[in-house]
Amino acid sequence: MLKRKIVVVLYIALISFFCVYLFFKIQERDLIIQLNNNNLSLDAYKITLKQDISLAELDQKIKDNDKLTDVQLHYQAKDQRNVTYFYGKGNYTQPPLLSGHFFSSADFESDVPLAVVGKNYEKKLYEPKDQAYLKLDGNYLPVIGVMGDNYHSDLDDQIFIAASTQKLATAQTNDYRIVLDSLTPIDAKVLKKELGLLSATRLVKKNFIISDESWLVSHWAQVLGLFAAAVGFLAQMAVWLISLRHRYNEAVFLQADPAKFAFEEWRTYSLWVGLGTLIGGMAGMFVFQMTTYTYLLLTMGSIYLGSSLLFYLLIVSRLKKE
Incomplete structure (x- = not known):
């Protein structure tokens, strides 16, 4: 059990480190665009x-x-x-x-x-x-x-x-x-x-749709990378949910309260994923020096909170079907 949790921490830490790298490349690209202009x-x-x-x-x-x-x-x-x-x-x-x-x-x-x-x-x-x-x-x-x-x-x-x-x-x-x-x-x-x-x-048109001058075109590789990071969080969540059946059957055998079981699983998931996010994020910020960390922290915080909330909703929904 502990080994699985350590693997989760390392996996999430790697994704979080990758997110910091992507934001570093975004700032680097923004600087070059400004210097070119x-x-x-x-x-x-x-x-x-x-x-x-x-x-x-x-x-x-x-x-x-x-x-x-x-x-x-x-x-x-x-x-x-x-x-x-x-x-x-x-x-x-x-x-x-x-x-x-x-x-x-x-x-x-x-x-x-x-x-x-x-x-x-x-x-x-x-x-x-x-x-x-x-x-x-x-x-x-x-x-x-x-x-x-x-x-x-x-x-x-x-x-x-x-x-x-x-x-x-x-x-x-x-x-x-x-x-x-x-x-x-x-x-x-x-x-x-x-x-x-x-x-x-x-001097530069600000568009909400993709064009040659849009932010999205200039940073398409980084945007795809952030999308892949979000998918990585979801993939890890899916693996965790798939592995629930065995533990839930044990809980039913021990006559555990389903609501309490769902809360404890959500708490464990949030704790270990949060720890991985923190470790990977801090390691990335130590390696990659940026001018501002605001958007990075907002994005990583949103991904973490969103995945935590989604996990809770999915596990409650799944337990109702059992």
Whole structure:
């Protein structure tokens, strides 16, 4: 009996460990998707203005607006898709850096342009002394940071530039693809009203059905894995229920109360399955470091509680038929 319970614990622990691994891969995939999208969130907007103004004027609109507190603007050159002129206000998601630092608020008001480059440019930088420079369009830009991570992404080939005040004053918004992202989601109607926009459309469409841009398509392998884990819980439950007949016949012979027998079986099942879930989950979280464990804990808790409740309902239903 004890040997069977130990096998159950090990089996459930293995499934739980697998669940943690799947959530780790989901977060890893989400990070790569974000890095491929210039480190922009799924709530970013592509915006167009009603009238053509300078980049300096749009930056000033953002700066003076009290409702837009933690935002970043990306001015993407139409003829150089790997070049982005960057403006930020307040707190915003910064790309991972291998060296140096990202732009400060003072850099957005400097007379000298500054650059943060992807790691694929690192070997192309000119470093006469303590300062690295990037040659771009015949000019040498001071480089203050190198972006990158352990993963390979499109961000490795990107150049972010905090443009000089002169560049901002002469460059026009109609010549750029403009993307606005916020640390907290902003409604499109609010954006259009506050900035005088012609349009504000999601950079990534949020769909409830499967499409090329849906979350489900990007994570189909992990979703199938979680489904398989749930099936694994159910399979173990089925084996436990099948083995009940012999123990129930013994209980009937000893004139045991069916309700009490059902409760004790449910309690034993929940205890050993819960122990396996806890052991496997803790082992997985020790091995795989994640940024958040909220969805993992909610999913594993739901699977455990759901299987425990289903077990109780099935065993009561089965005993009524005996």
